Amino acid sequence: MNFEYTDEQHQLRKSVREFTEREILPHVMEWDEVSRFPLETIKELGRLGLLGTIFPPELGGAGMGYIEYVIAIEELSRIDGSVGIIVAAHTSLCSNHIFLAGTEEQKKKYIPKLATGEFIGAWGLTEPGSGSDAGSARMTAVRKGDNWVLNGTKTFCTNGHYADVAVVIAVTDKTAHTHGLSAFLVDKDTKGFRPGKKENKLGLRASDTAELIFEDCVIPAENLLGKEGDGFIDAMRVLDGGRISIAALSLGMAQGAYESALKYSKQRKQFGKAISEFQAIQWKLADMATEIDAARLLTMRAASLKDNGKKSTQESSMAKLYASEVAVRCANEGVQIHGGYGFIKDYPAEKFYRDVKLCTIGEGTSEIQRLVIARQLLKD
Numbered sequence: 001m002n003f004e005y006t007d008e009q010h011q012l013r014k015s016v017r018e019f020t021e022r023e024i025l026p027h028v029m030e031w032d033e034v035s036r037f038p039l040e041t042i043k044e045l046g047r048l049g050l051l052g053t054i055f056p057p058e059l060g061g062a063g064m065g066y067i068e069y070v071i072a073i074e075e076l077s078r079i080d081g082s083v084g085i086i087v088a089a090h091t092s093l094c095s096n097h098i099f100l101a102g103t104e105e106q107k108k109k110y111i112p113k114l115a116t117g118e119f120i121g122a123w124g125l126t127e128p129g130s131g132s133d134a135g136s137a138r139m140t141a142v143r144k145g146d147n148w149v150l151n152g153t154k155t156f157c158t159n160g161h162y163a164d165v166a167v168v169i170a171v172t173d174k175t176a177h178t179h180g181l182s183a184f185l186v187d188k189d190t191k192g193f194r195p196g197k198k199e200n201k202l203g204l205r206a207s208d209t210a211e212l213i214f215e216d217c218v219i220p221a222e223n224l225l226g227k228e229g230d231g232f233i234d235a236m237r238v239l240d241g242g243r244i245s246i247a248a249l250s251l252g253m254a255q256g257a258y259e260s261a262l263k264y265s266k267q268r269k270q271f272g273k274a275i276s277e278f279q280a281i282q283w284k285l286a287d288m289a290t291e292i293d294a295a296r297l298l299t300m301r302a303a304s305l306k307d308n309g310k311k312s313t314q315e316s317s318m319a320k321l322y323a324s325e326v327a328v329r330c331a332n333e334g335v336q337i338h339g340g341y342g343f344i345k346d347y348p349a350e351k352f353y354r355d356v357k358l359c360t361i362g363e364g365t366s367e368i369q370r371l372v373i374a375r376q377l378l379k380d
């Protein structure tokens with residue numbers, strides 16, 4: 001067992017941190033206030049290789065692994081969770097579904113563009129009537145000659161309005177339940193496909209969350225992604241990796257909330273001393289630091305399993321469940337340590353408090369993570 005990062009991993013963390021503090025930090029509150037999607041910054045992350053961390057160089061990726069991917073998402077989210085979720089949905093949902101299930105042609109056509117930021121990707125599993133129960137999706141795909149015809153609506157799709165390509169799951173055989181779902185690639189500007197409502201959100205406001213609407217949308221037969229009927233199974237495999245990215249998103253925001261609370265507690269004086277000298281504040285800081293460390297270890301274990309080609313369903317869910325709940329607790333204590341100043345927008349505490357809540361919901365709620373973990377525990 002090795003708990004040390006390599007020199008390259010330290011260097012990656014340092015360079016992402018320098019980038020986020022220089023290029024993202026000055027704009028965070030403005031982007032949040034007006035819900036501005038930071039397209040240029042995302043494109044720049046693509047040029048830096050941070051949209052293709054987990055893909056091989058021959059497909060335009062950085063040829064790194066999930067440990068490095070976690071480091072990158074954590075560092076982006078330490079400054080802005082919106083950037084973290086944009087990169088996470090793009091990479092481990094859209095691009096990775098193509099990487100895991102795509103044909104060689106599909107991979108060559110899409111991954112290099114997605115990995116370098118030429119394309120932005122979205123992934124649509126959720127529908128208005130099917131969230132946790134993703135297997136009950138209603139959107140349909142009907143084979144007509146050399147084409148598929150898509151009809152239905154996906155909801156809450158991260159990057160939806162900015163996506164050059166979307167991976168969506170639709171029913172191809174309604175008698176076969178989860179074995180009747182298939183995945184499809186839909187290019188922007190395909191007739192019959194358009195992004196719909198842009199959600200106005202509590203947090204992660206600079207990320208885009210959109211409906212994707214399909215009305216007699218005709219796509220060629222070769223846009224089927226993976227085998228017909230394997231869409232749900234492949235989506236679950238995709239989520240094994242995706243949940244590691246939500247754990248990393250949680251970790252980054254928890255770390256940001258903790259660091260700002262630590263700094264503030266040393267500056268703020270009450271009763272003639274820094275509030276960090278009160279034991280009540282020290283215990284909060286100690287709990288935050290300990291839980292963040294534990295969450296990081298769980299997340300890195302899941303990442304390491306992925307990097308070694310091992311199944312990580314249980315470990316990814318444990319990391320996602322624990323890290324997201326830690327992030328919510330840390331953001332809450334972060335506001336508390338700031339007192340009234342935690343409630344106003346001059347300090348980052350309130351934004352972390354709003355942003356972290358998504359982590360216990362997206363890519364499977366905490367309740368669903370417990371269900372996934374319990375199912376694995378009871379299997380043997």
Ligand SMILES: Cc1cc2nc3c(=O)[nH]c(=O)nc-3n(C[C@H](O)[C@H](O)[C@H](O)COP(=O)(O)OP(=O)(O)OC[C@H]3O[C@@H](n4cnc5c(N)ncnc54)[C@H](O)[C@@H]3O)c2cc1C
Nearest residue numbers: 123124125126131132156157158209361362363364365367
């Ligand atoms: C900002 C944001 C970004 C998102 N990005 C994407 C994306 O890019 N692509 C995508 O496909 N989806 C995305 N989602 C959707 C997200 O994954 C779903 O919101 C989530 O899976 C929960 O589904 P739901 O909202 O329909 O809640 P529901 O499933 O309706 O759940 C409501 C409540 O019931 C509980 N519940 C449901 N079933 C059970 C059960 N069996 N046992 C116990 N409790 C249960 C849930 O835990 C929750 O507390 C995003 C959502 C948000 C808010």
